[in-house]
Amino acid sequence: MGQIFSGMFSKLWGINKEIRILILGLDGAGKTTILYRLQLGEVIKTKPTIGFNVETLSYKNLKLNVWDLGGQTSIRPYWRCYYSNTAAVIFVVDSTDKDRVETASKELHLMLREEELQESALLVFANKQDQPGAMTAAEVSKSLNLTELKDRSWSIVASSAIKGEGLTEGLDWLIDVIKDEQLS
Ligand SMILES: Nc1nc2c(ncn2[C@@H]2O[C@H](COP(=O)(O)OP(=O)(O)OP(=O)(O)O)[C@@H](O)[C@H]2O)c(=O)[nH]1
Ligand SMILES: [Mg+2]
Secondary structure, three states: OHHHHHHHHHHHHOOOOEEEEEEEOOOOOOHHHHHHHHHHOOOOOOOOOOOEEEEEEEEOOEEEEEEEEOOOOOOHHHHHHHOOOOOEEEEEEEOOOHHHHHHHHHHHHHHHOOHHHOOOEEEEEEEOOOOOOOOOHHHHHHHOOHHHOOOOOEEEEEOEOOOOEOHHHHHHHHHHHHHHHHHO
16 A cells, blocks of 8 residues: 555655756757756856766655757757657757847747657746847747747746756646646
């Protein structure tokens, strides 16, 4: 009985359940900085990611397996190798990079068309808000055509990985969505 109860409890609250999250976005957007800011609570010096970084974050009783993939043009075709069993995608945008926001939008919509990601929630970070002239989250949202997204839980949050702003707010939203979807 104790075991059955603890099994139900684990299912309800997701304890010990591994949850796979991908961090995607163009090169230089701040993906690796965000991953380690969330894991270590500090800003690390990064190099462009060739391949991926993967870390386990324990967050609100959940074990998150977070994959941070390199965003350079030549590496993007490999993103799809990581799509299966993905609960959520965190898509990071450099809000100062107005020249490439259209490219970011194309990559985002290409990725979201993939069959394996149809059930995945989407959190967009409009990152680098500490920089002067950064596009607001509303401007990034418009450039990415986020309102076109149907049948998907999505949200956009203004963030600064350097200052540590917006990150836990975004992750809290994501965790609530993932918990809701597990229970439904
Ligand atoms: N000002 C500012 N700089 C940031 C922020 N987030 C990341 N950066 C800087 O942006 C640069 C690129 O950050 P990375 O985290 O390496 O970017 P990435 O998305 O992992 O890039 P790839 O691995 O090439 O795909 C680094 O110099 C970071 O310090 C931010 O919120 N504000
Ligand atoms: Mg990186």
